[in-house]
Amino acid sequence: MASLNKHSIGGNIFLLLLAAIFMLMGVYFQWLYTNESNAALAEEIAYQKAQEEYHDSNIYYEPEASIRWLLLRQHPAGYFVPNPDLLFEPTQLNDNTLRATRYAISILYELGALDSINPKTIIEYVMENYLADIQSAGEVDGAVYHNGPYAGFGTLSSRPAAVRPTMDALLILNLLGGLDDPRLDLDRVNKFILAHMNDDGGFWDEHYAQSGRNSSLRCTSFALRALSIIQGHQKKGFSTSDRERITSFVVSTHDPASGGYADFPGREATDSYFVFRAFISIWSLASGDLAERREYVENHMEVDHTIDYLFGQHYLKDEGAFSRYYRDLQSVSSLKATNLIIWFMTSMGRMEVLPEKAILQYMMSKQNRPGEFGGDMYTTYSALSTFSRLAVSTEPMSQPKKPTRHASIPAYFPLMLFSLSLLTLITSYFTKKHEMEARNHILARQASIDGLTGILNRNGFEEGLEKQIGQAIRHDKPLALIMMDVDNFKDINDRHGHIVGDKILKEITRLMTENIRVYDIFARWGGEEFMILVTEAGQDKAVQFAEKLRKIIESGFFGIESKVTCSFGVAMYRKSETIDEFVHRADEAMYNAKHSGRNQVSTVPTSAKKDDRVVEFKP
Incomplete structure (x- = not known):
């Protein structure tokens, strides 16, 4: 009996020891498997989040694609057309060609790609539209232009000169270094533009015949951009009296009820373009460095009120874009309007209020083909100008690396060890119960305390x-x-x-x-x-x-x-x-x-x- 008891005790001890060994092995392998699985799961979750961030933030554009898209639209004579399939159609040389060429050159300038074109052919095309002696040519009413001779540009060589095409031409020549062309008399051009200034400080333009000779903010902004190019090249500036008169006119187009600007004084503001036109007019009148220009604009525009107007009346949150028109609560997103508003806000140092990611995602959604945005020259320029102002990358982000970590132990192995001993199962049960209670306590505390x-x-x-x-x-x-x-x-x-x-x-x-x-x-x-x-x-x-x-x-x-x-x-x-x-x-x-x-x-x-x-x- 004593021997049996000894064997029984020894067997029990052996079984207990064996069960304890199995238990310890089971606990160890369960711990190892849990840690490896948790690490693998954490990597997978991090990878999924990185993938979401990648798809959300991988915003970039391809300058080379835009350059190729643009060069397909250049005629051998230098000008650019909207449709490359109609490149040699005579109808493509029309009243809109000079403006399209201006946007094409602006795109190449934004992309730092002016060396991809021959500037001489473009300058020649622009100079073909130049009228060197307007008064003697008799294209305009002598009663208006009585202090000639003047010089200016038309939309075509057969068209009379006007302020808008003169601005377009000067913008092109300025970017291509053509303002020193011996055929170009900038003093006459300057006089031609100033001849369009009315007593109230605003400008008119025969290019917009529907407005007659009434001062409008649209024509004033075109005139001032043209004048600022000439004065910048000649290192001159506006006289104090002219600056004050013109500034007064621009300020008079402000709509205090909404915070926006209208084409004519006293009108309701419904078009976001006129915010930019008011800004660029006052900006062009200013002189000095960036800080001095901003100060001049701040002194004559209610910038914060205007920004509230733009976000309140023209920002379409669901699209991440701005509209041009706001009338009867019917607004349509616009690449052009969005670019002009970003131009205004970045120039005035108000980038902190811009929803950059939403705007850039909107711009990218308008890419119809590589390099082209929105379907035409102006919309493509608008997108690329926005990318430049917001410093968008030209290279894609690197894709997140897919995790390779996996648990090295099969899931069933710890369970198999636990099943070898009832003691191990019972011990494991209470151990796990205690661990889970402790973990739940920690999680409950973590769930209510800020880390x-x-x-x-x-x-x-x-x-x-x-x-x-x-x-x-x-x-x-x-x-x-x-x-x-x-x-x-x-x-x-x-x-x-x-x-x-x-x-x-x-x-x-x-x-x-x-x-x-x-x-x-x-x-x-x-x-x-x-x-x-x-x-x-x-x-x-x-x-x-x-x-x-x-x-x-x-x-x-x-x-x-x-x-x-x-x-x-x-x-x-x-x-x-x-x-x-x-x-x-x-x-x-x-x-x-x-x-x-x-x-x-x-x-x-x-x-x-x-x-x-x-x-x-x-x-």
Whole structure:
């Protein structure tokens, strides 16, 4: 019996040891398999995200394709035509040819490819449309041109001279270095254009006969672009009296109701082209470096108001583009209008408000064939000009590398080891149960805590918000929600890097944590946005509290030269509303503070009800 007991004990010990060995092996291989699988899964998820980013951000254009597309449209005589199949058709040399040639040369200039053409043939074509002695030739009314002789360009050699074709011709000659051609008398051309200026400072153009001799912003912009080329070449400038008169006319075309510009003073602004025409007119009148030109435009255009008009009336968010016309809420996206607006905004240093990726995706969607955008010379020029101004790459992104990591252990192997022993299975069960409980606890905590700042994240805040709303309803107590957003945070990241940006968010968190009540709820809502739920506080108290926090941040030190500020929106809970509606009103109030100049507190949502109280604190 004793021997049997010894064998039994020994067998039990052996089985226990064997089971323990199987258990340890099973646990080890399960751990190894899990780690390898998780690593492989993480790589696969990262790869899928990289693929999405690649398809979303792989925006580039091919200059060589555009050059080839363009050169197919050049006639041996130098000019360019829209359709290469009709290159030698006499009808292709018409009133639009000079303008098409101007855009073709502008495209080649944007692409740095002027060396791919023979400039002499193009200059010869342009000079064929040159009228060297307009007064003696009698093409125009002598009563108007009484201080000749003049010189100018027509759309064809058989057409009279006008301001628009003269501008087109000068733009071409300027890009090709043809302004010093001995046949060209720039002083006469200058006098010809100035002869179109009316007493009000605006210009007219016989090319647009429907307007007669009335001053229009369209003709004024053409005249000033032409004059600026001549004056730049001759190193001259506008007289003070002319500059003031012309500027006054351009300003008079502003539509204060909408913020846009019209062709004639006192008209409603419905065409976004005239914003560019007003801008380029005033820009052409200015002198000096970039900063001085911007200052002159800022002094005579309500730039911010105009940008609000462009985004409010002409930006089509679903397409990522701007429209030319805004009338009866019917707008069509336009490559041309989008390019002119980007020209205006980049020249004025307002790139931070441009939705660049959306605009570039729109431009790329209009590529009909390699190198061609939108179907004609002007639309192709518009796209390429936009790419140049926004510094778009000419090379595709590298495709993400597909992951090759796989688990080296079959999935069934750990399970086979577990099945060899009941003890191993039981032990594995309780071990796994404990591991899962611990993991769930960690995940639950991670799900409610922001990893960067250590405060509640959006999930944790929403849980607390729901509870506090219930208590506020039960006890009939006021409940205030403050949403705050770091002003110009993208600029801070772009200028100083994301590490500095993260430090600023942490410092803001510290300042807020030190200055809010322990029973209020403070959380990071997302990005640079934070939420503060203020319990048992009326609107006045909540607004004062938000203003206090705003001043604390404004006076804080964040380790950078520029001041860090925040915009605050305050909303009071209404018993009948949902959580989403409550948060939405705070969000709207915060964006109202943003749009009102940033670094302030606002309780006015964009869709305020009649009983909403208007409160704004501005620094």
